[in-house]
Amino acid sequence: MAMLSIFKGCLSLSLIVMNTLLCFMPVMVLAVFKCLIPVSSVRAALNVALDRIATFWIGINNINQRYLGGTHLDVSGDCRFSINQWYMVVANHQSWVDILILQRIFNRRIPFIKFFLKRELIWVPFIGLAWWALEFPFMKRYSPALLKKRPDLKGKDIEVTKKACEKFQHFPVSIMNFLEGTRFTIEKHDQQSSPYRHLLMPKAGGLSFALNAMNGKLRQLVDVTIVYPGGTPSFFDYLRGDVSQVKVHIRVMPIESGLLGDYQNDAEYRASFQQWVNQLWQEKDQRFERILQQVNLDEEK
Numbered sequence: 001m002a003m004l005s006i007f008k009g010c011l012s013l014s015l016i017v018m019n020t021l022l023c024f025m026p027v028m029v030l031a032v033f034k035c036l037i038p039v040s041s042v043r044a045a046l047n048v049a050l051d052r053i054a055t056f057w058i059g060i061n062n063i064n065q066r067y068l069g070g071t072h073l074d075v076s077g078d079c080r081f082s083i084n085q086w087y088m089v090v091a092n093h094q095s096w097v098d099i100l101i102l103q104r105i106f107n108r109r110i111p112f113i114k115f116f117l118k119r120e121l122i123w124v125p126f127i128g129l130a131w132w133a134l135e136f137p138f139m140k141r142y143s144p145a146l147l148k149k150r151p152d153l154k155g156k157d158i159e160v161t162k163k164a165c166e167k168f169q170h171f172p173v174s175i176m177n178f179l180e181g182t183r184f185t186i187e188k189h190d191q192q193s194s195p196y197r198h199l200l201m202p203k204a205g206g207l208s209f210a211l212n213a214m215n216g217k218l219r220q221l222v223d224v225t226i227v228y229p230g231g232t233p234s235f236f237d238y239l240r241g242d243v244s245q246v247k248v249h250i251r252v253m254p255i256e257s258g259l260l261g262d263y264q265n266d267a268e269y270r271a272s273f274q275q276w277v278n279q280l281w282q283e284k285d286q287r288f289e290r291i292l293q294q295v296n297l298d299e300e301k
Contacts, residue, residue: 009240012068016061016239023057024126031133044170050134051112058107065104071243073104077250078222081110086172086217088210088255089113091224092199092284093178097238098226101246102176110222111172116164116206137164165213175218177207179277184232196285204277208263208270211255223251223280225287229295247291 027050034046065071081087087110091098099115106113115131119138122128132138168175179202182188194201211218227247237243259276261269 005240005242008068009236012064012239013236015064015068019057019060019064020126020130023053024130027053027130027133034133047135047167048171054130054134055107055112058103061100062104062107065100065239068241069239069243070241071238072245073101073248074245075105075248075250078252079250080252081106081222083109083111084172085110085220086168086214087111087174087220087222088207088218089174089176089222089224090179090207090280091176091226092184092288093180093182094184094226094228094232095238096183096235097228097233097243097246098178100238101226101248102224105224105248105250106174110174113174113176114164114168115176116178135164135167162209162213165210169214169217174222175210175214177210179203179207179281181206196281198288199281199285202277202281204270204274205263207277208259208261208273212260212263216257216260219255221253221255223253223284225249225251225284225291227288227291227295229292247295249287249291 030046030050030053034043034050037043037046089102089106089110091102102113112134114134114136116137116139117131122132122138124131165175180200181203182200184198184200188200192201225248227249228243229245229247230243233243259273261273263270263273
């Protein structure tokens with residue numbers, strides 16, 4: 001069984017690589033045309049074509065995961081979506097598998113999801129260039145020590161967020177934000193003294209800047225809670241079928257006008273928005289715990 005599991009994982013990974021190489025060339029060709037033709041209407045049309053290629057790529061990967069990985073996704077909550085709406089998607093973050101889960105659930109159900117990525121990820125072979133061509137925003141994080149030495153760097157990530165979101169206003173898109181900013185580990189949880197049992201502390205600023213930069217286009221927030229009952233898996237664990245099930249709860253909330261404001265300069269708004277995000281995270285933590293408790297009850301029966 002162990003050898004079969006490893007074989008399935010290697011086969012699944014090989015198929016993902018082949019699918020990536022197959023889709024990489026047309027993505028790069030369209031990206032070059034987009035750079036050479038500075039006409040906004042043409043660039044917008046090319047962006048739509050690029051997103052469709054990426055949607056096809058995800059669709060093939062999803063078939064691969066369903067038949068080789070065999071992981072059962074138990075999805076509850078809100079399930080009505082539209083590809084013609086703009087969405088802000090937030091989720092807890094535990095593993096690289098989170099992205100595959102989100103793509104399996106939402107592909108062709110909401111507009112193509114754009115992630116905020118660490119700048120270092122642009123060097124990932126093929127995928128990094130594809131993310132660049134698809135206009136995924138790359139963020140560079142600065143440590144508090146560096147910001148103290150270089151005050152001019154403060155707010156650079158905000159500028160990147162605003163520029164990225166300006167491009168997202170021309171056609172429906174889903175913007176993904178892992179509010180914790182990093183994957184959950186016990187060590188990080190303890191270092192933060194996080195008040196949540198299953199989550200790291202959320203970062204409200206990036207979410208606020210994205211909502212405001214979209215000038216009211218984002219009217220629905222999709223709150224996703226991902227739970228791995230068997231423990232947090234690695235990417236290869238998932239591909240080789242060692243993850244029997246994943247519990248996912250989806251909640252869709254309206255983005256009210258009161259959630260918009262000047263996060264940098266309005267202290268009252270900033271405090272109110274942080275309180276709203278903390279409440280969102282408190283409810284997510286409680287939901288996470290309820291899901292685990294239900295899993296334990298089901299196993300005891």
